[in-house]
Amino acid sequence: MLTARGAILLGASLALCALGFMRIDGILITLGGSGILLLGGSWSYSRLNLRKLRLSLRAPTRVYADRQFDLRVLLHNDRKLLDAFGVRIELRLSNQVDIHAFAPWTAANSVAEVRLRGSIPGRSCLAEHGYTMETVMPFGLFLVKASGKITQEILVFPRPLTPRELFTRGALHDASLLPGTTPGNAPGELRGIRPWLPGDPAKHIHWPASARSLSRCRGLRIRENDPPGFYPQHCTVLFHSFGMSGKLIRADRFEWALSLVCGTLRYLRDHGIPATFLADFNHWQPLNVASRISFGHLLDSLARAKRRPDTEAHDLVPELERVPDNHSLIVLSDMPTDAWESTLSSRPALLIDIRQHRYGSKKLQTSDQ
Template sequence: MSSTPPPNGLPGLTREPIRTNGTRIRYRDRLSRLGLHFLFVALFAIIGGSLRGFNLLLLLAGLLISVVIVQWRTAHTAIRRVHLSRQPLSGGHVGDDVHIRYRVRNLSRFFPTAFVQIEESLVPVDAIDDDEKWSVFAATGSVAPQQSIETSVQCRFATRGAFQLGPLIASTTFPFALSVSERQTVNSEQTIYVYPSLLTLKRHWQRLLPPRPGGDGDRSTTGTNYQGEFYGLRPWQSGDHVRHIHWRTTARIGEPAVRQFEQRHRHQICFIVDGVIPSLANPNQDATPSDEADFEKTLSLAATFISELTKMSVPVSLLVCDAVSETFGKSPLLTVTGSDCRPLLERLALSEQGSVSASQPKQTKFPDPLVDLVTRYASRLAQRDLVVISQRKFRDVMLPTGQGGMPEHRRSPDWLSLARSGRLSWINILSQETERYVQFSQEYVQFTQENARLPRENAGQARPTSAHTPPSAVNS
């Protein structure tokens, strides 16, 4: 991520950290560069007037010093009467604009406050040195007594992950910019999650998912409706029985349409993200840029499906097999039942690609980490339809060469039976079938390949915007 430098001509902005002493609010006053020039001229006038006996120089020195004192007292009083707050953040996706909004309130009853500058640090949660630290800047104009004003910063991130924002620092150089008075809010840090970017789904993308029971295609061989009453029609999906096709509607629209029945049980889908890179089967081999780009496409497709289904209030679960599956603080299997899918998107934001050896625990029953992870949670996945999103093919994972006859492998779930019954959908992001329903734009592929190996300092940009003008564009 690259930081936006402070605007030219604004004295007093510094990159030095402010040390806190455990209090909630700490204030600090210091001279700006212009204030130091004023005091230097005043000192020169005092020395010249004393040596030459010119009272006019002494009078000039007194006027300069008095202006600095008035500046310090005015700015110090103004910053103490300012209340600054940051609105809660909900995170954002890679490539989208994340707005950080602030509210500045003037608590003074008689005097206005002008030119309040806001500065915050933005650091990745996994930063190991101070080089991975940037600043976010914003500013406000005049704030009338007992009034509030809002300002915002527009950030755009090029890589996903978790970033810590804070502490919150407000400063002012009003009225003569001779000194800077700062106010720091302690314990104001907040975490920003940057989710994988969203893809464009084409028409009939639901055909990539398992058919819904009853209303969305009966999987029984007889085609009888034992799950609910008829209440509508919908386009045909893979797994729908031929006896549910409504032929009149099919002839009229030119596409197969099936009858839809009222469901007695809610459709539950579990997305299983395969984060194992095929080229990392050898521990001594590094991932190629194309592998890293495909891994980001896998996460983006999972995030897109989750976002679309939660909008329709479909219960969704997520199980990720990657390098942090065993060290993840929460349970690897996450579930949401409403429209808030942030817990699942946050898990995808923290995902890290891994090899077979890196993503496997020390003691496993199965040679492939994906099979081992799903087998350990088989009892909790029994009532859900499974959607596996992977860079690998179904036969390469479930029926590896030379391992199909192993006793441990024969105790794994019957993947073929799940696929035949319509309870398992294996989505290979590199297949032509996936490209029929998912738009992987050329700009997205180039964007992910260019940023797959970029250092953290190129992860995003921030630029202050005014509350009275539209947010300015952010260069990507």
């Protein structure tokens, strides 16, 4: 494709040739013909400059969304004699991020490397990434492009978001049917007695110790307890896309929900609580999450997940009934809780509200190192 500079040169060359033939002026004809020859040579070289060039990628195969990582784009010149000059590269990574790079010189039968650092804003599981190479060498008269695809699977896991419901004291234990369970707001074991500090509630005052302390002209004493500190023996995390009451289905909420699932199971793993994950997009196949390896399998499943639009109440209720009584049940959905809460009947469960986070992927760009 002609550039503006090439179009000006072509017009000037044709005008000189036409004027030279009209005036029978050899100098003008020579100048016009030289311009046309220059254009032809530039067009041939521009096409040759991109011949036998290919791209490869060096990047992690497993990354979290919105988390930066190192990336290398390699330009391979497979020609044996001719070097490549002034090649611009545009790579569409995971169909989300546009990477722009420039290779000023790539020697024959060698590789030019561009090092970048960036991140992918959203979840994906693509194995092919399209790219375009273009050049205007040698004189900027023609813009020549070549395109292709890089085959390398990059799994982008959801960005982990820890639900705020998990920080409620005793929430996991209260979500279990285990008999004799201590309520989450009950105090733990007595740790000791300490002096009163501003902000301590009056119900924590240890009156006998305070009386003895006041008799010695000292202050009040506070009974200090350990936090409940208990965790359930096992958790079942259940995800579904069922909803009633005519609620609007929003595609972006499915991504939010997967981020909450990822944050929930990572929270349980960090606290040493074994978990089982059930989801309609996995056809309700249980996935045990008790180690780093099993957590990696979970992340792979979340990266490849696709929303199930056909989940109904008769699909959800049997799965809820199969949850053991001694398991704490955590239920997540990409629909608001009031659209499906009635299907739980009297089963204690910790319900995660999808509307709690203002989730949005940041507009990210890669930058040269």
